[in-house]
Amino acid sequence: MSKPNGFVLPFVLVLVSSSVLSHKSAVFGSPLLDQTRPDPLNHFKAYHGDFDIGNRHYWASAAFTGVHGYGVAGVWMLMGIGFGGYIILKYCTPTSSPLDTHSHSSYYFLFFLVLIFTLLALIATGLTMAANQITVHRTRKLKETLFGAGDAVQQTIGRVTIGLQDMEILLRPYKHRTCELLNETTRQLDKGSQEIHGFVDKNRHTSNQAVETLYIANLVVVSVNMAFFIAALGEALFMIINSLTRNRSPDLSCKFLLDLSLYFRIILFCWILTTLSWMMTGFDFFIHTFMEDTCLAFEEFNNNPQNSSLRSMLSCADSSAADKILVKIGQNVHKIISELNSKIREIHELLLLTGKDDLLGVSEICDPFSSGPGYRYVPENCPKDAIAIGDIPNVLSRFTCFKQNSTRSCKANARFLPESAYNKAWAYSHSIQDLINVFPDMQNLARCSSVKEAITNIVLQRCKPLKTSVIMLWASMLSLSIVMVILTLFLVAKAYQDRGRAFSRCSITPNSS
Numbered sequence: 001m002s003k004p005n006g007f008v009l010p011f012v013l014v015l016v017s018s019s020v021l022s023h024k025s026a027v028f029g030s031p032l033l034d035q036t037r038p039d040p041l042n043h044f045k046a047y048h049g050d051f052d053i054g055n056r057h058y059w060a061s062a063a064f065t066g067v068h069g070y071g072v073a074g075v076w077m078l079m080g081i082g083f084g085g086y087i088i089l090k091y092c093t094p095t096s097s098p099l100d101t102h103s104h105s106s107y108y109f110l111f112f113l114v115l116i117f118t119l120l121a122l123i124a125t126g127l128t129m130a131a132n133q134i135t136v137h138r139t140r141k142l143k144e145t146l147f148g149a150g151d152a153v154q155q156t157i158g159r160v161t162i163g164l165q166d167m168e169i170l171l172r173p174y175k176h177r178t179c180e181l182l183n184e185t186t187r188q189l190d191k192g193s194q195e196i197h198g199f200v201d202k203n204r205h206t207s208n209q210a211v212e213t214l215y216i217a218n219l220v221v222v223s224v225n226m227a228f229f230i231a232a233l234g235e236a237l238f239m240i241i242n243s244l245t246r247n248r249s250p251d252l253s254c255k256f257l258l259d260l261s262l263y264f265r266i267i268l269f270c271w272i273l274t275t276l277s278w279m280m281t282g283f284d285f286f287i288h289t290f291m292e293d294t295c296l297a298f299e300e301f302n303n304n305p306q307n308s309s310l311r312s313m314l315s316c317a318d319s320s321a322a323d324k325i326l327v328k329i330g331q332n333v334h335k336i337i338s339e340l341n342s343k344i345r346e347i348h349e350l351l352l353l354t355g356k357d358d359l360l361g362v363s364e365i366c367d368p369f370s371s372g373p374g375y376r377y378v379p380e381n382c383p384k385d386a387i388a389i390g391d392i393p394n395v396l397s398r399f400t401c402f403k404q405n406s407t408r409s410c411k412a413n414a415r416f417l418p419e420s421a422y423n424k425a426w427a428y429s430h431s432i433q434d435l436i437n438v439f440p441d442m443q444n445l446a447r448c449s450s451v452k453e454a455i456t457n458i459v460l461q462r463c464k465p466l467k468t469s470v471i472m473l474w475a476s477m478l479s480l481s482i483v484m485v486i487l488t489l490f491l492v493a494k495a496y497q498d499r500g501r502a503f504s505r506c507s508i509t510p511n512s513s
Contacts, residue, residue: 037061051293065289069282069481073275076485080271083492087264110494117487124480125226131473132218136211138466142458143207149454150200154193156441156450161189163438170427170434214287218473221276222480228269263495270491274484281481284474291470295463302459305452326443330375333432337367337389362387362395368436377439390433393426 039047039061047061168182341364366382366389369375387395400422401410410416444450 038064040064051297062289062293063286066282066284066286069278069280069285069478071282072481073278073282076271076278077275080275083271084268110490114487114490114494117483117490121480121483121487122226124476124483125222128218128222128473128476128480129226131469131476132215132222135466135469135473136215138462138469139211139214142462142466143204143211145454145457145462147200147204147207149450150196152450153445154196154200156444157189157193157196159441160438160445161186161193163434163441164189166434167431170431174424174427217283218280218477221273221280225273225277225480225484228273263491267488267491267495270484270488274481274488277477277481277484281474281477284470284477288467288470288474291463291467295459295467298455298459298463302452302455323446326439326446327373327375329435329439330369330377331372333436334367334369334371334375336432337365337369340365340389340392341367365389365392368439377443388433389436390430392429393422396422396425 037047038044039057041057041060047057049055049058052058164182164186168179168186171182172179344362344364364383364386366379366386368377368379368382370378370381396417399415400417400419401407401415402419402422405415
């Protein structure tokens with residue numbers, strides 16, 4: 001049997017080294033839709049870089065897109081500090097001022113406005129909680145798809161490693177230099193597998209923390225919001241009824257402070273919750289921007305991998321070089337099997353002349369590669385009666401004179417092949433079979449099949465629903481923030497309207513003087 005591995009193995013080693021073992025940092029890159037984003041870390045100049053999760057300037061510019069939320073939160077907080085200072089200075093200083101006169105209808109009007117906007121705030125809170133839950137669920141699905149591809153690559157590397165180790169063991173007695181190369185490649189594959197495993201585990205943990213932070217931050221704000229309104233309304237009803245039924249007559253200023261203390265507590269908490277709501281509005285818009293950029297990068301890679309800057313992460317994004325090596329491997333294996341099949345046909349012709357054409361027991365060896373120039377891997381094209389190249393030793397064993405056979409017995413049974421030649425043929429045929437077995441995995445690694453399938457799945461099934469849920473989360477949080485601002489202002493107006501007045505039990509209008 002010919003010695004094919006000297007031709008094939010160099011291509012295997014180059015292929016594995018170029019497509020799998022080139023270690024590059026995990027950086028996504030893609031042109032942005034919006035090239036005018038201010039970069040706070042660069043004196044607010046426009047960020048003209050790519051979508052690069054390893055670049056702090058990208059993160060700064062993306063986070064700055066939520067400035068409308070952060071800005072309103074800051075202004076609202078400053079207004080609250082100013083309003084609180086005004087209340088402390090005005091009402092802690094003993095003064096006497098005449099009370100304004102309001103019609104009964106104005107009390108009803110303001111009361112129902114507060115009631116309506118409280119109801120709207122509760123509705124917006126419920127919508128935000130639902131959108132938050134959906135967003136986190138879809139984000140987890142996207143994350144599982146991505147890391148599932150990483151796990152698949154690691155498993156594929158494991159199968160290739162086992163195949164190369166088997167080839168090394170088989171060829172060790174015959175090709176020492178080739179075994180050294182195989183051993184080095186196996187070690188590099190193990191190292192690459194460990195790096196992928198570490199990368200996946202580290203980033204899976206980081207992404208889990210990010211997803212949980214997003215979920216908990218939104219959930220805490222809206223849950224406290226809802227719980228506060230339910231508790232505050234109940235407490236307000238109880239304290240107003242309780243304080244108005246007490247038989248005591250404090251002076252006007254003390255009575256005024258007593259009546260407004262509940263209002264001020266409600267207003268204070270509403271003010272704080274409104275500030276947090278606006279902060280989360282900005283943060284959710286930042287998440288929306290990041291998801292838009294991520295999906296844009298995936299769509300670009302899915303449509304044109306060669307021109308996508310995701311190639312900075314995936315050395316196999318441009319598979320043209322790896323395809324040439326794969327074709328060369330297919331060409332050499334095809335050539336070897338074609339030569340063996342030619343020899344088999346010659347033997348059949350000789351046996352046919354002697355009337356023993358069935359002695360060989362095999363008509364053809366399965367060639368899983370098509371003819372040139374493509375040399376595609378098409379194992380389904382093999383004839384049904386063809387045998388695998390790894391089964392050649394089963395055929396040769398009929399003609400092998402093993403040590404336990406006597407010389408006379410070997411001559412009598414036409415066992416003319418020495419056992420050493422049989423062992424060498426066994427090693428070479430099985431090494432080629434191992435190469436054929438792992439060829440689909442090498443093909444997948446070289447062409448990033450698992451990663452490309454995951455990205456295609458994300459683009460077609462994950463991105464659109466996720467972007468929709470994120471924008472709904474931002475919109476519902478924005479609605480809640482606006483309603484909270486209006487409600488807080490109405491509460492301030494209600495506190496001003498009710499100052500210094502006494503109310504009967506469950507009465508909306510004050511008692512007549």
